Amino acid sequence: MKDFAALLERxxxxxxxxxxxxxxxxxxxxxxxxxxxLALAALTGDLKLRAVTPSLLRGxxxxxxxxxxxxxxxxxxxxLAETIALIWxxxxxxxNDPDLPLPQLVEEFQTTGKAGLPALIASRLxxxxxSERYAxxxxxxxxxxxxxxxxxxxxxxxxxxxxxxxxxxxxxHGLTPPYLELFGWAEGGAKPEAAALAPFRPVMLSTATDLxxxxxxxxxxxxxxxxxxxxxxxxxxxxxxxRLYSRTGEDIGGAFPDLLDRLDFDxxxxxxxxxxxxxxxxxxxxxxxxxxxxxxxxxxxxxxPAGLRGYDLLIWGGEDLRALPFDNRRARLDLxxxxxxxxxxxxxxxxxxxxxxxxxxxxxxxxxxVIEGVMIKRRDSPYxxxxxxxxxxxxxxxxxxxxxxLLYAQRGHGKRSGYYSDFTFGVWDGDELVPVGKAYFGxxxxxxxxxxxxxxxxxxxxxxxxxxxxxxKVVEVAFEGLxxxxxxxxxxxxxxxxxxxxxxxxxxxxxxRIETLRAMLPPEVT
Amino acid sequence: xxxxxxxxxxxxxxxxxxxxDFYIDPxxxxxxxxxxxxHADHARAGHGAVLATRQTLDLMAIRYGDxxxxxxxxxxxxxxxxxxxxxxHPAGHVLGSAQISVTAEGQRVTVSGDYARVANPSCAxxxxxxxxxxxxxxxxxxxxxxxxxxxxxxxxxLASVAAFPERAHIVGAYSLGKAQRVIMLLRQAGWxxxxxxxxxxxxxCDYHIAQGVxxxxxxxxxxxxxxxxxxxxxxxxxxxxxxxATWAQRFPDPVLxxxxxxxxxxxxxxxxxxxxxxxxSDHVDWADLxxxxxELNPAETWVTHGREDAVxxxxxxxxxxxxxLHLAGYEDEAE
Numbered sequence: 001m002k003d004f005a006a007l008l009e010r011x012x013x014x015x016x017x018x019x020x021x022x023x024x025x026x027x028x029x030x031x032x033x034x035x036x037x038l039a040l041a042a043l044t045g046d047l048k049l050r051a052v053t054p055s056l057l058r059g060x061x062x063x064x065x066x067x068x069x070x071x072x073x074x075x076x077x078x079x080l081a082e083t084i085a086l087i088w089x090x091x092x093x094x095x096n097d098p099d100l101p102l103p104q105l106v107e108e109f110q111t112t113g114k115a116g117l118p119a120l121i122a123s124r125l126x127x128x129x130x131s132e133r134y135a136x137x138x139x140x141x142x143x144x145x146x147x148x149x150x151x152x153x154x155x156x157x158x159x160x161x162x163x164x165x166x167x168x169x170x171x172x173h174g175l176t177p178p179y180l181e182l183f184g185w186a187e188g189g190a191k192p193e194a195a196a197l198a199p200f201r202p203v204m205l206s207t208a209t210d211l212x213x214x215x216x217x218x219x220x221x222x223x224x225x226x227x228x229x230x231x232x233x234x235x236x237x238x239x240x241x242x243r244l245y246s247r248t249g250e251d252i253g254g255a256f257p258d259l260l261d262r263l264d265f266d267x268x269x270x271x272x273x274x275x276x277x278x279x280x281x282x283x284x285x286x287x288x289x290x291x292x293x294x295x296x297x298x299x300x301x302x303x304x305p306a307g308l309r310g311y312d313l314l315i316w317g318g319e320d321l322r323a324l325p326f327d328n329r330r331a332r333l334d335l336x337x338x339x340x341x342x343x344x345x346x347x348x349x350x351x352x353x354x355x356x357x358x359x360x361x362x363x364x365x366x367x368x369x370v371i372e373g374v375m376i377k378r379r380d381s382p383y384x385x386x387x388x389x390x391x392x393x394x395x396x397x398x399x400x401x402x403x404x405x406l407l408y409a410q411r412g413h414g415k416r417s418g419y420y421s422d423f424t425f426g427v428w429d430g431d432e433l434v435p436v437g438k439a440y441f442g443x444x445x446x447x448x449x450x451x452x453x454x455x456x457x458x459x460x461x462x463x464x465x466x467x468x469x470x471x472x473k474v475v476e477v478a479f480e481g482l483x484x485x486x487x488x489x490x491x492x493x494x495x496x497x498x499x500x501x502x503x504x505x506x507x508x509x510x511x512x513r514i515e516t517l518r519a520m521l522p523p524e525v526t
Numbered sequence: 527x528x529x530x531x532x533x534x535x536x537x538x539x540x541x542x543x544x545x546x547d548f549y550i551d552p553x554x555x556x557x558x559x560x561x562x563x564x565h566a567d568h569a570r571a572g573h574g575a576v577l578a579t580r581q582t583l584d585l586m587a588i589r590y591g592d593x594x595x596x597x598x599x600x601x602x603x604x605x606x607x608x609x610x611x612x613x614x615h616p617a618g619h620v621l622g623s624a625q626i627s628v629t630a631e632g633q634r635v636t637v638s639g640d641y642a643r644v645a646n647p648s649c650a651x652x653x654x655x656x657x658x659x660x661x662x663x664x665x666x667x668x669x670x671x672x673x674x675x676x677x678x679x680x681x682x683x684l685a686s687v688a689a690f691p692e693r694a695h696i697v698g699a700y701s702l703g704k705a706q707r708v709i710m711l712l713r714q715a716g717w718x719x720x721x722x723x724x725x726x727x728x729x730x731c732d733y734h735i736a737q738g739v740x741x742x743x744x745x746x747x748x749x750x751x752x753x754x755x756x757x758x759x760x761x762x763x764x765x766x767x768x769x770x771a772t773w774a775q776r777f778p779d780p781v782l783x784x785x786x787x788x789x790x791x792x793x794x795x796x797x798x799x800x801x802x803x804x805x806x807s808d809h810v811d812w813a814d815l816x817x818x819x820x821e822l823n824p825a826e827t828w829v830t831h832g833r834e835d836a837v838x839x840x841x842x843x844x845x846x847x848x849x850x851l852h853l854a855g856y857e858d859e860a861e
Contacts, residue, residue, distance in 0.1 A: 010686075012792065013801050019690075026689055065669065066843055072836045073670045078793050086670035086790065130672060130790070411770070411799055414693075417782060418774030456772070465799040 001100045001128065003031050004039050005135035011043070011146040016414045020148065024156035028183070035102045037178025040157075042106075042139055043148040047177055049109045052117065052140035054080055060122055064089050081141055085134035088125050095127045103178075105136065151248050161186025166202030166385035169249040173199055198238035200249040201268055201314055201322075202385030206375060206392035214356045214376070214395070222376050223326060224351040224359055227394055228309055229284045229372040229481065230274040231291075235308055237263040244273070255293045259306040262342050267316040269308065269333070269345075270383075274370070276307030276344055281370040283522040284495070285483035307344040310337055311375070314383055322383040329383065363395060369522060372480065373397045399478040400520055402512040403503055405433055406473040409455040410466045412440070419448060420455040420467065423499065425477060429490070429514040433471050436490045436517060442478065442498025450502065474511050476501035482520045492517050533610075533630035533659070534637075536851055541637065541661070541830075545630045546610035548577075550637050553853075560612065562639025563623035564589065564702060577601055579614055581622025581737065585702060588729050617641040618652030619808050620703030621734060627655050635659040636822070642807070643814045644676065647714070648706040648739045660824035661851070664832030665809045666787050669840075673787055673811040679804045680711040686781060686802050687759060694757040694777035695802070698766035698784040701727050703808050705763050706734050708785050709741045711806065712761065722747035722757070724764035724773070747776075754778050769799070787811070816840055 007027045014020050028036050041047035061070060061084050070087065077083040105124065112120050121140065125133050138144050154172060158165040163186060174196025175182055181192035233252070234245040242263045244253035253260050256273070275282025275290065282304060290296065290304055313333040314322050321329050330350070337347045351374065353359040363374050373396035381391035404425035412421035422440040426433040443451065454473050461468035478500035485493035492514075535542045540552035548558040555572035562568055562578075564585035569578070571590040575597040576583065586594050601614035601624065614624040619640045626637045636657035643652050666673075687695055699705040705727050712721065720743040723731060728746065735741055747762045757777045768774060769782055787807025788794040795803040810818060815837065819827055827848040829837045834850035841848035 006682075010802075013795060013803060015801075019801075022689065066839070068839050069669050069836055072833070072839070073668050076668055076833075077670055077791055082792060083670060086672065130674070413782075413799070413801065415779045417696075417777070417780045418769070418772060452772075464797040 001102050001105060001132045001135065003027065004035070004042075004102050005129075005132040007039065008043075008135045008138070008144065008146060009131060011148060015147075017152065019414070020152060021156045021159050024148070024153070025160040028156070028160045028186070033180055033183055034178035037180060037183060038102055038106050040153050040179060041177035043144050043146065044150045044153050045142070045144075046150065047106070047139075049106065049139070049142065050112075050114075050117070051142060052109075052121065054141065056118060057081070057084055057121075057137065057141070060084075060118055060125075061087065081137035082134055084125075085130050085137055088130075088133055091126050097129060098127060100124070100127060100132075105139070109140065150250065154249075157182060157186060164385075167191070169200055169202050170194060170385075171199065172249055173243070173251060197241035198236040198243040200234060200236070200243070200245045200251075202249075203232070203234060203247040203270065204312075204383050204385065204392060205247070205387035206377075206394040207387060207389045209376065209393040209395050211356060211360055214359075214393070217356075219353065219356055219359070221379055223330065223379050224353060224362075224374050224376050225311065225348045226351070226366065226368075226371045227373040227375045227396065228272040228274060228281070228348065229370045230272040230281075230287055230309075233271060233273040233308070234314075235259070235263055235269045235271065237265050237267065239266070252291070255290055255296060256306045257296060258301050259308060259344070262308075262344055264342070265316075265336070265340060266318065267336065268314040269310050269336075270312035270314060271308045271310040272348065274307050274309055275304045277305060278343070281307075281368055283370055283483075284481060285522060288483065305344065307346075310345065310347040312383060324382065325380040326377050326383075327379045359395075363397060366397070371397075396480075399480055399500075400482065401476055401478045401500060402427065402516060403474050403506060403510070404436065404477050405471045405508045405511045406451075406454075406469055406475060407433060407435055407471060408466055408468055409451075416448075419452045421448060421452070423451070423475070425475060425499075426471075426490075427512045427514050427517060434490045434514060436488070436492060436514070437477065437479070437494040437497045439477060439497045439499050442500050443502070447499075447502055451499075472508050474503040474506040474508055475499045476503055482517060482522075484521060484524070490514060490517070492521065531631045533628060533633050533635050534661075536853055540853060541851070543607075543610060543628055543630055546607040546612070546628070548607055550626055550628075551639065558607075559595075560626055561586070562617065562626055562637065563620055565620065565640070565700075568639065571595070575599065577605075577607075577612075579622045579624050582624070583622075584733060585622055585730070588733060589702075615655045616650035616653055618643060618646055618649060621649045621706070621737060621739070623649060623703075625652075625655055627657065633658045635661060636824075637661040638663060640665065640809055641818075642809055643818065644673070646707060646808065647710045648703070648734060654818075654822060657822060657824050659826045659828060660819065660822050661828045661830060662815065662819065662837070663809065664815070664829050664834050664837045666807065666811050667815055667829070667833040667837040669812045669836065671787065671790060671811045672813055673790070673807045674805050676707075676711055676806050677715065679785070679806050680708075680715040680717075683712070683761070683783060683802065683804060684715055684717060686783070687761065690781055691759045692778065694760055694762060694780040696762045696764055696769070696774065696777060696780045696782055697804070698769055698782065698786075698798075698800070699763055699806075701765050702730050704785055704806065705765075706731060706739060706741060707808060708763060708804075708806060709744070710739065713740070713742050717761070718742065719760070720745045722749075722752075722760055722762040724748075724762070724768050726765050726768075727763060748773075766798070819846065820844075 010023050074083045154168045171194045185191050232247045236243045242260045275286045313329050376393040378391045407426045408424040409420035410422040424438050426435040458470040459467045479494040479497040481495040483493045539554045541550045549556045550560045551568040557574040559573040560577045564582045571594040573595045576595040577599045580600045583598050604613045610630040613627045617623040617625045628635045634657045636655045640663050699708045781801050783802035784800040785804040785806040789803035790805045828851050830851040830853050838848050
C-alpha cells in the first residue's frame with residue numbers, strides 16, 4: 001500500500017502527461033503482480049469494488065472525533081476522504097507501520113459483507129499512515145481523479161515494456177485486472193491472445209498537409225473523400241458481439257444502443273459516427289449530447305439518432321482485408337454497405353478531382369456544414385496501424401478566427417515553469433469583456449516570452465497562480481468550431497482554440513464582439 | 527481573594543505588559559519590544575529598544591540593517607524590567623527563536639512565540655517553561671495537521687531527483703529557518719552534492735554556518751558559469767516568491783517542490799501550483815500542540831494566530847480554561 005499511496009500522491013500533483021507516464025512505468029517496475037495490475041485498474045476506474053458510501057465514512061469518524069472539530073477541519077480541507085485520512089485518531093499503541101499489501105485490501109472489500117464493512121474499514125484505518133489512509137479511502141469510495149485514463153495507462157505499459165501501443169490497444173478489451181498476461185508480455189513473455197470477441201483493431205491515422213506539400217505528389221495516385229466532423233469510430237460485429245470503439249480503443253457503444261442494433265453483419269467497418277436524420281447530418285455539438293451517457297433516453301434516441309458513415313473496411317465475413325490496397329477495400333466497403341441496406345449506415349462518397357487545385361476548390365466549398373476538410377489516401381495503401389507520414393493526409397478547412405482580449409494568465413508547468421503560458425481571453429459583450437475560452441499553445445517561444453513579459457508588467461490582480469491582466473492585449477485566436485454551452489457564461493464553447501497571432505497593431509476596443517461569435521454557431525435544432 | 531490583574535493585555539500594537547511597560551512581538555513601532563524570533567511578522571524594524579537573543583538580534587540586523595532599532599539588548603538569564611522578571615528559553619522554531627517567560631502581577635506567563643518540538647539541527651531544542659498562563663500559537667491548530675517525519679520528506683525529494691534526473695528540482699522554502707532546515711535534512715539523508723541557493727538566502731545561510739550549523743557546500747544558483755542543462759539533477763532552494771519570477775526560467779524543466787506544513791492539505795498545495803509538496807514544518811502540529819498544553823498544565827491557555835477556534839474547542843472538551851487573543855498582523859502563510 002505504501003508504494004501505491006506514494007504513486008497516487010505524485011500523480012495528483014503531476015500535470016504533464018510525460019511525467020505521469022514516467023511515474024507509472026517506474027511503479028510497474030518497482031512492484032510485483034498482482035499489486036501493479038490492481039493499482040492500474042483502480043486508477044483507470046476499472047476496479048469494481050463494493051461502493052463505500054460517504055455516510056458510512058462520516059459515521060465512522062463521528063464515533064472518534066468531536067463533531068465540531070471535524071466540521072472546522074472539513075471546512076478547511078474541503079474533501080471528505082482527505083479530511084478523514086488526516087484527522088483519523090491513531091491508536092494509542094501505533095502499529096509498527098506495516099505495509100499492508102494492496103491485493104489483500106482489495107480482496108477484503110470484495111469478500112466482506114455490508115454489515116462487516118464499517119469494522120473492517122476502521123481497523124484498516126487504524127493500521128495505515130495518513131497518506132495510505134487517503135489512498136485506501138479513495139480506493140473504497142472510487143474515483144481517484146488523478147488524470148489517469150485507460151488510454152494513458154496503456155501508453156505507460158507501452159513505455160514500461162517497450163511494447164507497440166497499437167498492439168496493446170488490440171488486445172486490451174478482453175483483459176481483466178490484475179492484467180497478469182499483459183505484465184508478463186511487458187517483461188518478455190508471450191503476447192496474450194485477444195481473448196474477447198469483437199476486439200479492437202489499431203486504427204490507421206493521417207498527418208496534416210496543405211496545398212504546397214500536395215503539389216509535390218501525383219494526384220492520380222490518391223483518392224479523396226470528405227472529412228466529416230463527427231467521431232472516428234470502428235464498428236465491430238463478431239458472432240453476435242457488437243462493439244463501437246473510438247480511435248483509441250475506448251468502447252463507447254454503451255451510449256449508442258441504436259447504432260449497435262444496426263450492426264447486422266460480421267466484420268469491422270472504419271467510419272464516422274454522426275447524428276443523422278435522413279440526409280441531414282447533425283453538428284458535432286449535437287453528437288456531443290449523446291456522448292458519455294450510461295443510459296440514453298427514448299426521447300434523445302428519437303431526436304438525435306446515431307448513424308455511421310463508412311470510410312474503410314477492415315474485415316468482412318471472416319476475411320481480413322487490411323493488406324489489400326485502399327482502392328480494393330473501398331470497393332468492398334461500397335458493396336458491403338449496399339448489402340446492409342440500412343438508412344443510417346452509408347459510405348462517405350469519394351471525390352472526383354484531376355488536379356490538386358480541383359480538390360482545393362471542393363474543399364473551399366463543401367456541400368455540408370458538418371464537413372471539416374478532405375482526406376487524401378494513397379490508392380495502393382494497405383491499412384496500417386498508427387500515424388505514419390505518407391499514405392494518408394488530412395487537409396482540414398481553414399480554422400475560424402477571432403480577435404480577443406487577454407484577461408487572465410496562469411503559470412505553466414515543467415518546461416514552461418516560470419512562464420505565464422495558459423491564457424484566458426474574452427470578447428466584448430456590450431461594454432464588458434466576457435471570457436470565451438482558454439488557450440495554451442499556438443504561439444512560438446519568442447511570442448511566449450513576449451506574452452509572459454506583458455502579463456508581468458500588466459498584472460492588476462492575483463488569485464493563487466492566476467493573474468488578471470489589464471485588458472489591453474489583443475490576440476488572434478484560431479479554433480475548429482463553436483458549440484453552444486450552458487456551462488460558460490458567454491454561452492459558447494470553442495473547439496481546439498489556440499493563439500495564432502499577437503495583434504499588437506490592434507487596440508482592445510477593436511477586438512471582436514460576442515455577436516460575431518454567436519453568428520458562427522451552427523443553427524439551433526428544435 | 528480578588529482576581530489578580532492580568533499580566534498581559536492586547537493592544538493595537540500587540541501583546542503588552544503594563545507592569546514592565548513593554549510589548550512582545552509588536553506589529554507596530556513601540557518604545558520597547560521583546561522579540562521572540564526574527565521572522566518578519568514577529569520582528570519588525572523601527573522600535574525604540576529591542577530585547578532578544580543574540581542570534582535574533584544578529585538576524586534582524588542582516589534583514590533590516592544595523593540601525594533597525596534605537597537600542598538593542600541581548601537576553602541573558604533572568605532580567606528585571608520594571609516590576610517584572612523576564613527570561614528567554616529556546617523555542618525550537620528557527621535559529622535564535624525563544625519563548626519569553628514573564629512574571630508579573632504574581633503570575634508566570636510563557637509566551638511561546640512560534641515553536642516546534644521535533645528535533646531541528648538548525649536551532650536549539652524547545653524546552654518546557656512552567657507557567658500559570660501559556661500563550662500558544664495555533665498556526666497548525668487543527669486536528670488534520672499531523673506533520674510526518676521530516677526525514678521521510680527529504681527522502682521523497684531525493685526519490686524524485688532520481689526519478690527525473692534530467693530535470694532540476696527547485697524547493698520553495700522561506701529564507702530564514704525553512705531553507706536551512708531543508709538543507710540540513712538533505713545532508714542528513716546523505717545528499718553531499720552542492721546545493722544551489724537563491725541570492726536572497728545567501729547572507730542568512732552564511733550566518734547559520736558562522737553559528738556552527740553545517741550546511742555543507744552551498745553555491746549561488748545564479749552562477750553564470752552554470753548553463754541551463756548543468757542544473758539537471760540538481761537541487762535548488764529558493765524563497766517561494768521566486769517561482770513567479772523570471773528567475774525560474776533559467777532551470778531545465780524544473781520540478782517545483784514546496785516545503786511547508788501546509789503541504790499536507792492538497793487544496794493548499796494545488797493553490798501554489800506545486801508538483802512536489804513536502805510537509806516540513808517549523809511549528810507544532812496538532813498532536814504536539816495539545817501534548818504541550820497537557821504537559822505544561824497551565825491554569826489558563828491563551829491562543830493566538832492561527833486556528834484559534836479549534837484549539838479553544840479542544841481545551842473546552844478537556845475542561846481547560848482558554849481564550850483567544852485575537853492579535854492581528856501575524857501571517858498565516860509565513861511558514
